[in-house]
Amino acid sequence: MNWLSRLLPGSNPALDPEQRAALDAIIALPPPDLARSHYETRYVVINAETGPMDGGGQRLLAVGAVAINQGLLHPADAYRAQLGSAPVDAMIGLVRFIARSPVVVFNAPFNQGTLERALEQNLGSAPDLDWIDLMVLMPSLFPERTTGQARMDAWLGAFGIDRLDHRDALLEALCVAQLLQVALARANAQGLASPRDLLDTQSSRKWLRGS
Amino acid sequence: MDTSASDTLIRTNLDFLRRHAPFDRMETEALRFLGERLATAFYPAEAEILIPEDGPPRFFYIVYRGKVQARQVGSVSVTEYSTLTLGPGEGFPIGAISAGRPSTNGYIAVEDSYCFQLPAADFLKLQELSPTFQLFCTRYIASLLNQSREQLQVQFSQRAAEQQTMTTSLSNLVKKAPVFVGPELATRSALERMVEAGVGCLAVAGEDEKPVGVLTQSDILKRIVLPGFDLTRPIAEVMTTPPHTLNASASAYDAALEMATHGVRHILVVDTDDKLKGVISERDLFALQRIGLRQIRSGIESAADVQALQRASRDIRQLALNLLAQGIGAEQLTQFISALNDALTRRIIELNLNRHDLYGVEYAWLAFGSEGRHEQTLSTDQDNGILYILPEWADKEPLKLRLLEFAKDVNNDLAACGFPLCEGNIMASNPELCLTFDEWREKFGTWIREPHPEALLNATIFFDYRVLYGDEKLAHKLRHWLLSMTGGNPAFLKAMATNALDVSPPLGKIRDFVTDDDARHPGTIDLKKFGARLFVDAARVLSLRTGVDATSTVQRLRQGGSRIGMPAEELAAMADGFHFIQLLRLRHQHLDTDHGSSGDNRVKPDDLNELDRRILKEAFRQARKIQLRLKLDYQI
Incomplete structure (x- = not known):
């Protein structure tokens, strides 16, 4: 079942009409063509900022997102939200910003996990998104640099990307977005020209690693 | 768009820009305008960022991180550098994007690099918004002018040096391939060859190209005409042998000494294998003597006739x-x-x-x-x-x-x-x-x-x-009276201004330049009528209006322009434009007509190198600017 249909009227009574309308607008968007080239694709890079939950575990406090559209990072195409007292609006804002674009994170188990939980909690269900994890992808794109998965710091250092403020979800997303630009250039050089190619590479990599 | 998120990213852009000239001095609003519009792109090492084939650049680039190299494209060198490396904070291609023409250089990332890019239209808008940025770009273009001058220097300095020193080697002086015949050739044919080639000295050499003799014009009279020499007999019987030869590495001074010692007017130049390379005449050596300013001046002042x-x-x-x-x-x-x-x-x-x-x-x-x-x-x-x-x-x-x-x-x-x-x-x-x-x-x-x-x-x-x-x-x-008459006469000044606007700069809408449709001179621009005159006429109106005594166009611009409150930088850019057109005219008249054809003012833009074309276009823009000022001032 398409994730969007789970967001259809009746599926979550907690949404007010305005929020409902916002989600309806996203339902109307055509799905992205994952076979098009990177330079015709809009990627959304997301970073989750978390804090400890009562009874253990982490909960989402804030989210920062930066788009790489047609290879370019533009300051106008960015999103940031604190969950605070209006977590539903924050999540709707995020979903609207993503607008069905493939989502890129560094360290999916953490980011994707946290985000999906928050979406489910606030919107009733987590949307089906195409998640790309640079932590998995980078070692296969740059085998000469490392033999296994490396921390984000190591990758940022390798490409001279400044980490401006690791406590700020948006600035962290900015770093990951710059890393994605490096990754896309290399992927292109290796013949991995589309988001579909990246997703395929990622699953075979995961499979190889047995994860 | 999420304004708080955008603001954060814009601020990171601004933080970067503020660390680099000329953005550190840029007006707050203009800087904000720039910061909002910069997109970041990544270029891996060796990637082409911009090449001439891309046509007029769509973006202005600022290196954010990494190194970008500007490389000359094509065989003709247009700037004094062959490569130039740009680092963080440096922008390109200012000249090309200002002129709206393809870049002369190829821009290549030499290491993994991030570049900001600003759409070309916003680049032009930024110049309007920011006097600081405009000045920066104007200065940059002016520096291209200097480069053009320096390039001219390089291009001709060798020639100038050859003309100025007696230590020049003969290999530098030999301009033409030697005219020579074999020793067995009939004298008549040899003489015909001499006439045909228009030389005063005919070398005679064997099949191995080693010279065996020489025949000069003065020999013809003494050895052939007066004695009634049979012209069917071989040239070898009347030539001077052995000829005076010098190695190509010998100096002009050596040649002069050889000529003076033996009383001859020609020396055959040979290479290390003794093969004939050329002929040096006494006249070639005279041309080497340097002519100085003071010498000419005293020559003029003491001239008796x-x-x-x-x-x-x-x-x-x-x-x-x-x-x-x-x-x-x-x-x-x-x-x-x-x-x-x-x-x-x-x-x-x-x-x-x-x-x-x-x-x-x-x-x-x-x-x-x-x-x-x-x-x-x-x-x-x-x-x-x-x-x-x-x-x-x-x-x-x-x-x-x-x-x-x-x-x-x-x-x-x-x-x-x-x-x-x-x-x-x-x-x-x-x-x-x-x-x-x-x-x-x-x-x-x-x-x-x-x-x-x-x-x-x-x-x-x-x-x-x-x-x-x-x-x-x-x-x-008389001048004083004239200026008092014109200064207070708007009707006359308007008529002069209208007259000055009669001819517009030959800038095309589609092509760079509008060339003359005169069928006798296809593809040319008359740089006097369509170039220098535009500045001269506008400056004259300015001087008559503001009462400037000076008659030179640049002085009129500088003095008259400042009297009506035109910024000094703007006036300097106009003066540069005028000078460049004058320089092209002089170069064309002087260097292109070095071999005797009469000089004119017609220059073919296609024959100019890329940089000169670019600057010429900028010079015409300056002419348009001053014309625009006249139009506004006199409501024409």
Whole structure:
């Protein structure tokens, strides 16, 4: 079942009409063509900022997102939200910003996990998104640099990307977005020209690693 | 868009920009405008960011992180550098994007690099928004001008050096492949060959190209014509053998010594295998002797007759070539030419005063037009006149007749010294142009009161007068009166301005340049009519309006422009534009016509190198700018 249909009227009574309308607008968007080239694709890079939950575990406090559209990072195409007292609006804002674009994170188990939980909690269900994890992808794109998965710091250092403020979800997303630009250039050089190619590479990599 | 998120990213852009010139000095609003519009792109090492084939650049780039190299594309070098590395904070391609033409350089990331990019339209808007940024770009383009000058220097310095030193090796002096025949050739055929090639010396060499003899023009008379030598017999029987040879590595000095020692006028130049490489004549060596400014000047001042001045006139041209080759700017060069031509004219006048008694007559010899503006190029004909005072004791007719006789001789002598007689008869020997103070005032006054087309044309020639010889005070008084007449006469100024706007800069909407549709000169631009004149005419209006005494276009721009509050940088850019066009004219007249064809002002933009084309376009833009100012000021 398409994730969007789970967001259809009746599926979550907690949404007010305005929020409902916002989600309806996203339902109307055509799905992205994952076979098009990177330079015709809009990627959304997301970073989750978390804090400890009562009874253990982490909960989402804030989210920062930066788009790489047609290879370019533009300051106008960015999103940031604190969950605070209006977590539903924050999540709707995020979903609207993503607008069905493939989502890129560094360290999916953490980011994707946290985000999906928050979406489910606030919107009733987590949307089906195409998640790309640079932590998995980078070692296969740059085998000469490392033999296994490396921390984000190591990758940022390798490409001279400044980490401006690791406590700020948006600035962290900015770093990951710059890393994605490096990754896309290399992927292109290796013949991995589309988001579909990246997703395929990622699953075979995961499979190889047995994860 | 999420404003708080965008603000954060814009702030990171601004933080970066503020650390680099010229953005650190940029106005807050303009900087914000820039910060909001910069997108970041990544280029891996060796990636092409921009190449000439991309056409007019769509973006202005600022290196954010990494290194970008500008590399010359194509075989013709257009800047003094072959590569130039740009680091964080440096922008490109300023010239190309300002001019809206493809970049000359290829821009390649030499390491993994991030670049900001700004859409071309926003780049132009940013210049409007930010005087600081505009100044930065203007200065950059001005530096291209310097590069062009330096490049000219490189291009011709070798040639200049060869002309100036006796230590030059003969291999540098040999210009043409040698003309030679085999020793068995019939003498008639050998002589025919000589005539055909137009040489005064025929080398004779074997099949191995090693010279065995030589025959010069003077030998022909003595050995062939007078003795009645049989022309069917081989050349070997009449040639001088063995010939005088020197290795190509020998110096010009060695050759001069060899010629002097053996009393010969030609030396055969051979390579290390003794093969013939060329022929050096006595005349080639004479050309090496350097001509200096002081030498010419003292030559002019001590000249006893017109013949001596003719030599000086030729020397002036040679000096101009050398100076041009040394990369001197148009302003200084025209000043040199102007100063020497003034000295030459004065000497001609002095020599004529020995024959014409003008003692006690108050008069001034005036130069008009480009000479009056100190802007003579080398193919300018003479434009002159006389201003005099009729003393109370004298009758006008006989005095004027004496002045006209004198003027006629001066005009003819000037013509003999390379300043052609004026086709339009704008010469002091024309009774219409040999006038008293009151007559000149009357003439000028009529043009100002009734500015019909012919009057305006006259104003553009005669109002640029300058005294070359005689009473400066007289001329100054006339100037003072003239400026008082024009300054307060908006109708006349508007008519002059309209006249100045008659011709627009030849900038095309689609192509870079609009070239002449004259079928005899396809693809050319007349840089006098469609270039220099635009500046000259506008500057004249400015000077008449603001009461500037100076006649030179650049002085008029600088002084007149600042009087009406035009920014100094803007005026400097206009002056640069004018100088560049003058430089192109001089280069074209001088260097392109080095081999005797007459100089003109027609330049083919297609023949210019990429950088010169770019600067020429910028110069035309400057002309358009000053024309626009006239349009606005006079509501035309």
